[in-house]
Amino acid sequence: MMKQEELVEEEGKLQGQAEIWKIMFSFAESMVLKCAVELRIADIINSHGHPITLSEIATSIGSPSPDINCLARVMRLLVRKRIFTSSKPNSDDKEAVYGLTNSSKWLLRDSTEPTLAAMVLAEDHPWLMAPWHYFTKCIQEGGTAFAKAHGCHIWDFAAANPEFNSLFNEGLACTSMVVVKAMLSAYREGFAVMESGTVVVDVGGGIGMAVAEIVKTHPHIQGINFDLPHVVDTAPQYPGVSHVGGDMFASVPKADVLFLKWVLHDWSDENCIIILKNCRKAMPEKGGKIIIVEVVLEPEGEGLFAETGLVFDLLMVAHATGGKERTKIEWKKLLEEAGFPHHKIIQIPALPSIIEAYPE
Incomplete structure (x- = not known):
């Protein structure tokens, strides 16, 4: 016994x-x-x-x-x-x-409400599943899993492959709607207090659904959707929103408010600092701010999305170009190095949070 x-x-x-x-x-x-x-x-x-x-x-x-x-x-x-x-x-x-x-x-795919259906189809497609098989090589050799799987970075692959570009953009657009709806609910006053004619540039805004929803809810705001030329070329027209193609590593359109949703997690700290400094140059000397919508990691946390945040960090290994999700301490360090010494984190009913950052 x-x-x-x-x-x-x-x-x-x-x-x-x-x-x-x-x-x-x-x-x-x-x-x-x-x-x-x-x-x-x-x-x-x-x-x-x-x-x-x-x-x-x-x-x-x-x-x-x-x-x-x-x-x-x-x-x-x-x-x-x-x-x-x-x-x-x-x-x-x-x-x-x-x-x-x-x-x-x-x-649901036919719902008028935001859903995650398009993201399921994108993330579980063989194109985006393949990089997960290269984690061992990433650890052994460094580099990004997507490039190891497909021979180029995800943005270059999208530029050369219209079918993938459409699948990927639709997936990003659907998650954008989910997050924007939560953001507009929790950050209603943040947009409402902006003066009439305030220019909000969505940096890396894809096909423009996020800034379109912001302008639709707050029509006193002027919206600009800014992304790579091949991305904005496929973007539909929205009332109150103009599309601008360009490279955020070179420059960003002039604006009162810069909006970055799920952009910085795609990039290394060094690249993020370049993007943020270009955003700073695009702002007025006084009164400008950045609204960042990103995951704030809680590695030991017990929140509803705490474990999903850790999975998203690995998603950056699979698909991003050296990016990662960041903790509160890492966000503070990154923003300060980029010239934004003041920031606050605002919780919203979604996976990411709002990080409001100021240059003064």
Whole structure:
């Protein structure tokens, strides 16, 4: 008979084994999530207005001969992960019905509300999954995983590949809408107090959705979307917003307020300082400020997004050009070196926070 200490040790080993199995196959969760978005399963259920059977889902996915057994196995894991619900009606001869949860609502592709569907399709695409296989080489040799996987940095790859450029920009645009909605809610007064005609430049603003939402909510603001020429060339027109192509490492359009959302985490400290100094040059001598929207890492934190922040830091290894997520101390040091000695951090109901920085 095993002693108590031996039982505890064996139980610990078994728990450790189970954890390794779980982490080893955690990619499967991402893949079934992507499958659900590609098949528009959340949209199908949502369009019915109530939970529906597996057969009803299968007949709506747009395939002449769907494999309902495979669909059932995918849905079983998604129910286990609480992405969807499953319940059996009070009758033995009736099929179980599947419904939406607070999680699956973030997978809708036809919603008027911001969702994460486009980001799921982008991040789980082979183009963006491939760099994760190069972490060992990054540690052994240095360099960036995306360049090791594809032979060039992500921005050059996007410039040469219109399909990837579209996929990547749509993914960034959808997360932009999620974050901007949270920001506009928590930082309403920050924009409202700006004087009429205040120029806000969104540096690295992609196709301009973020600054368009800011101007739409606060029409007294004049918006400029600034990004690489091949990016703004695909940008739609928005009321009150002009698009400017250029290179933020060379110069930034003149503005009263510089807005940078999920830009600085793509770059090394040295490159961030160049960008921030160019932003400083674009400001008036007095009264200007930078609004930065970025993750503030809490490595030991227990917050809702604390662990996701650490994953995002590894995402920078996979996709960025020497970038990283930063702690409060690292943000303070970076801003001071770039000529912004004063800043404050404002929490918003989203993964990143607002960092408001001033040159004086």
